[in-house]
Every structure is written in C-alpha cells, then in structure tokens.
Amino acid sequence: MDTRGVLTPQNEDFPRWYQDVLNKAELADNGPVRGTMVIRPYGYALWERMQAEVDRRIKQAGADNAYFPLFIPESYLDRESDHVEGFSPELAVVTMGGGRELAEPVVVRPTSETIINAYFSKWVQSHRDLPLLINQWANVVRWEMRPRIFLRTTEFLWQEGHTAHATRQEARDYAARILHDVYQDFMESVLAVPVLIGYKTEAERFPGAINSMCLEAMMRDGKALQMGTSHELGQSFAAMFDITYLDADGKQAHVWQTSWGVSSRMVGGLIMAHGDDRGLVVPPKLAPVQAVVIAVRDAEGVVEACHRLSGELAAAGIRARVDDKTGSGFGRRATDWELKGVPIRVEIGPRDLEQHQATLAFRTGGEKQTVNLSEVPEQVEAMLGRIQQRILSDATAWRDSRIADAGTQAEVREASSTGFARIPWARLGPEGEAALAEDAITVRCLQRPDGSLPHSSGEPDLIAVCGRSY
C-alpha cells in the first residue's frame, strides 16, 4: 500500500514519468489534432497563476495589454526576410473562408510581430509617442514536427510583448529589464526555478532579431529548457512596416524595437524542474491550492471542522481547499493531492478533533507534525514561506552540481550527458557549436564568467553554457 507504481520512476524512464504525471495529476490530455492539447482544470489553474504573476510584473514594467487578430495576411510575413524564412515551414495557412477560396490566404499567427508592427506604424508619429509598450496574451500556432504536451505543442498559450523606442540603447535596456524584472524574478521567486541568463548565439537567435536574450533552466534529467526570451529586433521591422517618428530635431527616424515572451511551456518546466517520483511539486507562491484540508474519516464533527478551518486559512490569505470526499479511502486522497504537488496537507480525523489539533503533512521534506487547531493558520503560513525558500535552494544546489567547466569539445560532450558544460566561447566558436549540434548539444546561452548578462553577444571573454535541450 505504498505509492510505488503510481508513477514510472524518473530514473527508469523520464519521458514516461512526465506522461504519467500529466495523466495522474490531471494536467492535460492530447487533443484530437496532432500536436494539440487539452489543458485540464488543474493544469489550467497553474497557468492562470503564472499569468497573474507575470501580468502584474509586466504592468509594473510599464507595458499595457492589448489584443490583435489571430489571422494575419500572408503578405505581412513576407515583409521581413529572416522572419519569413524562420517561420514559413511551420505556418498554418487558411485558404478557404465562408465556403470560398480567399483572395489572399491568411496565416494563423505563429507570433505577432508583423501585425502588431503594422499598427505601430499608424500609432507612432512623434518622439512623444515613444516608448510604445504593448503586451498581449494570446494563443499562437506553429506546426511542429514533434509535439510534446506543454513543451512543444502546435497551439500554445503565451504572452508576447512588443515595444518601440527612440534609441537602440533604450530598446536594449528595456529588453534586459523585462528579462530581469519580469521573467527572472518570476521564475526564481515564484516558480522557484533557478535560471541561467545570457544571449543566444547567432545560430540560435530568433528569426528577425539582432540579439536574443534568454532564460535557461535545468530539468531533473539534466536537459535544458528555454523558459523565456527577450529580443532586440533592431530596426528591420520598423523599416519594413515604416514605423517612423519625428524626433526632437524635426527629423524622421525609425524606431528601435523589442519583443519578448513566455509561454505555457513553463508549465512543463515547472513539472520537470521540481517533480519527483511521487508526482508534481508546486512551490507555494504558485500553488493554486496551497493547503488542502482533508477529512480523514466522516466521524462526528470532522467535516464541519474541516470547513471551518479552511475558512480560517482563507481569511489568513492562504489558498485553501477542503477534501471531504470520505467515500474514498484516506490513502487514496492523500496520494492524489501529493501527485498534484499541493505543498501542505492539513489532516483532520476524529483523533485529531478529540485533541483539538490537526496534523500537517508536507509535500517536500519534513515529518508530519500536529498543531493546535487555533494555531494552524499561522503555522501553515510560516511553513509555506520556508517551503518556498527550500524548493529554490534545493533546485539551485542540484543544478549547480550538474554544471561542469569544460576546456574541450570532448569535455562538453561528457558534461552534457548529465547536465550543462561551461566553455569559453572564444575557444568553442561557431565551428565548435556546429560540431556539437551533430550530437544534439547546443549552446544554451552566452554569459559573463560570473553568470551575469553581458552587454552584447559580442563581448569578449564570454562563457558558452552548453547542453541538450527540449
């Protein structure tokens, strides 16, 4: 009656474990069209929490939400050559509408640079209109060859920010600000996923960008997952879509732009960064349910006590929920909540009630402990804070133990079998990068030796962080 066998162990078959978690924690199903997914209520609740936290930070960074159409004229994509080259193979194109062939096919957006910039050109006239800071939450479609739920699906959910600035410096600074203040802060303080930040190499750059910054996380199998990107687009879209303004000296100038996004892929990252053989581990700050109050058995007063306590937890600002489905055995329900990664279970049975106490059980670390009923809210609150910290520090220590310094390509290959390798970019170079690519090892990012974000990807003495990726 232990929980072995509920999930395929990670070290036995990691992809299978991932699939098991998706099913058993009721996160998502495959959709009927290849590469699509049905996000189930609990999986969607995780996404909604991510959205709320990211959205708040985006607004603090000064960007406003707007919404642009799903359909884009095919000709828009053609305007930027790198961009069209990058996305053409994975476009979904609509040629019929209303039962008739369309005069011009429309594409389902794979990203919205083109249509948003078409409108930026109308909205930007003067330097007083700058900076223009727009974000949208949307679904996008990229016809992927090998889909995987949350990590790479044909349709996915994301936010995409698009901005226009007067100078290159201002655009670069804003892209970096989003990277740090929105994405890195969210991932580390809410998701408790430590990220490596840096620039993409030219080979890995976003189609149409002059520079791509990124955040890379390590999954429990040692592989990398790109959690988010922030791009400097330069002036190419401004030129193609004629986004010009009159500067203070009365001269026409093109704007400098950025775009940046994080997606429902982060749900997959969350699963694979923290999950263990008992299921998902959700850090308290993200958790849709931070504490579940479980009625152990339907004995006198137990269910009532659970609802009362849940109300007190909610009043203390804790996202709490009651499990009074005593028709199912206790073990079954405890395991189900564990699979869903709920940080704290507050168990109340007749024995507890007799003693005016509850039993606290923790998803990660620590023994069960009994707490006087009146002290449960403050205890839970304090523990949630500690759990949040420990999940991040554990993940960081674990990741760092799997990053090795390398001096040769052979050493990079060696280290990439279990984690990441760090090698001076000057030593590896684009030729070494291409050679590693044949073994599915890529440069995840270029960063300064101390791990900080360089001012550009051309800075000397950069370190290339290499690994296998999703």
Place this chain on the structure above:
RNA sequence: CGGGCUGUGGCGCAGUUUGGUCAGCGCACCUGCUUUGGGAGCAGGGGGUCGCCGGUUCAAAUCCGGCCAGCCCGACCA
C-alpha cells in the same frame, strides 16, 4: 521528409508464429455490503463490428493485398 516500430473496451497489454476452443487480462468505471490515520476487501455488473477497405476460406484479431493513423530516432522549435 529519411530510418525503425505499432494499431485489440477509457488506459496499459496478451492472443497473430500454427485460422476454429478467442473476445481475454490488469487498472479504471457501475451496484451492494464491509471499510476509511498512506492508492481497501469481497460479491455482482456494464463496456470492444480486434485501425479501414477488399481478398482467400466452411470459418479471419490471426493469412494475402491496398489504404489510413499513431509512436520512437533525426532535421525544426516558446
């Protein structure tokens, strides 16, 4: 699109070599009773034109032909 593999109740599979005795197992689901402090037990029950089309045969999940779909590895990717 290249290479390998697989299609049998919701999920995972056995059965195909040697055609008949084959519509079967585990989990899940439904009903009842007993249970409930770490995935409960017993009893009963519902659900599948065996991917599709055609052929061979007295007889096809099983043999033959064609088609379709999916999975894994590669190129692509938030």
